[in-house]
Amino acid sequence: MIYRDKVSNYENVDGDGEQDLTALGFLFDAAAAKAWVRHKFQAPTTGPFDCHAEDKDLRSSIEVEVQVIADEDGPGALQTGQRTWPAAPFLAQYLVEHWAGITFDRKCEVLELGAGCGLVGLTLAQLSGVDTIIMTDHDPGSLKLIQEGIFRNQHRWRDGVRCEISHMEWGKELNRQIVSLVNIERVNAEHGSCKEGIMLLLVGSDLVYSLDVVESLFKTVADLFRHRDESGRGRGQFLLCGSFALGDEIEKRVAEVTERLKLCTERLILGREDERRGMWITKYNLA
Numbered sequence: 646m647i648y649r650d651k652v653s654n655y656e657n658v659d660g661d662g663e664q665d666l667t668a669l670g671f672l673f674d675a676a677a678a679k680a681w682v683r684h685k686f687q688a689p690t691t692g693p694f695d696c697h698a699e700d701k702d703l704r705s706s707i708e709v710e711v712q713v714i715a716d717e718d719g720p721g722a723l724q725t726g727q728r729t730w731p732a733a734p735f736l737a738q739y740l741v742e743h744w745a746g747i748t749f750d751r752k753c754e755v756l757e758l759g760a761g762c763g764l765v766g767l768t769l770a771q772l773s774g775v776d777t778i779i780m781t782d783h784d785p786g787s788l789k790l791i792q793e794g795i796f797r798n799q800h801r802w803r804d805g806v807r808c809e810i811s812h813m814e815w816g817k818e819l820n821r822q823i824v825s826l827v828n829i830e831r832v833n834a835e836h837g838s839c840k841e842g843i844m845l846l847l848v849g850s851d852l853v854y855s856l857d858v859v860e861s862l863f864k865t866v867a868d869l870f871r872h873r874d875e876s877g878r879g880r881g882q883f884l885l886c887g888s889f890a891l892g893d894e895i896e897k898r899v900a901e902v903t904e905r906l907k908l909c910t911e912r913l914i915l916g917r918e919d920e921r922r923g924m925w926i927t928k929y930n931l932a
């Protein structure tokens with residue numbers, strides 16, 4: 646099975662079923678066969694990552710493999726993060742292409758929310774300046790896929806990149822691993838408190854699909870920013886990408902909740918063709 650589109654090429658690599666899957670996630674996910682899918686992302690010129698390849702074409706592209714449920718059209722597949730949603734390769738490609746303009750050469754620590762099978766996070770682990778990356782989800786089955794993805798891809802990133810998984814349920818108290826990642830005193834102690842600081846980049850793709858998730862998702866985002874630094878405006882940003890229109894009711898709820906939580910909102914400008922396909926990316930940070 647080979648898919649191609651403008652954003653990325655992804656290829657089912659071996660399609661072997663995993664018989665001994667013990668994930669505690671959704672029942673149909675646990676029973677489903679898994680497959681490795683390879684994605685390729687293109688940087689505009691030379692890549693924004695630490696690659697020593699002599700060949701310019703290799704330097705300007707990034708390959709990532711993610712494990713997903715093999716039958717993406719099977720029963721229940723629509724409810725799961727154990728497949729790649731359309732916003733994930735779109736956001737990964739956007740980040741690869743615009744990396745310099747997002748980080749301004751600052752080091753950054755990344756937290757992916759609702760990571761599913763981890764495509765965005767596993768791509769970011771290859772970009773320059775990324776120091777630590779934690780991919781989170783509330784579904785243990787997804788976390789297991791991401792862990793497999795870390796083993797499969799780690800030869801692609803430079804030594805010293807810290808890449809982990811963590812269970813996180815939006816709206817609930819942050820666990821110690823995550824509080825430690827976002828804690829500004831720890832960041833200052835490890836990196837020295839420099840003027841620009843280390844950026845906290847939160848990313849998420851296709852996370853908003855019902856009214857129910859809006860309050861808890863943005864509460865978690867605001868909590869993460871506040872743990873980072875009450876006064877450190879501009880040091881953190883959340884890039885949320887979607888592949889379909891949310892509808893008036895959800896849009897209205899998002900606007901109410903983000904205003905109440907004092908999150909600034911900026912809709913990024915994408916190409917007309919991408920917008921026609923329903924793609925959008927919104928940036929949030931502390932007001």
Ligand SMILES: C[S@@+](CC[C@H](N)C(=O)[O-])C[C@H]1O[C@@H](n2cnc3c(N)ncnc32)[C@H](O)[C@@H]1O
Binds near residue numbers: 727731762850852
């Ligand atoms: C539509 S999937 C998108 C997955 C992935 N980001 C992608 O684009 O392929 C939504 C993801 O959010 C996770 N999720 C949903 N509700 C959540 C919650 N309350 N707390 C944490 N994760 C949640 C799901 O387990 C799933 O992985």
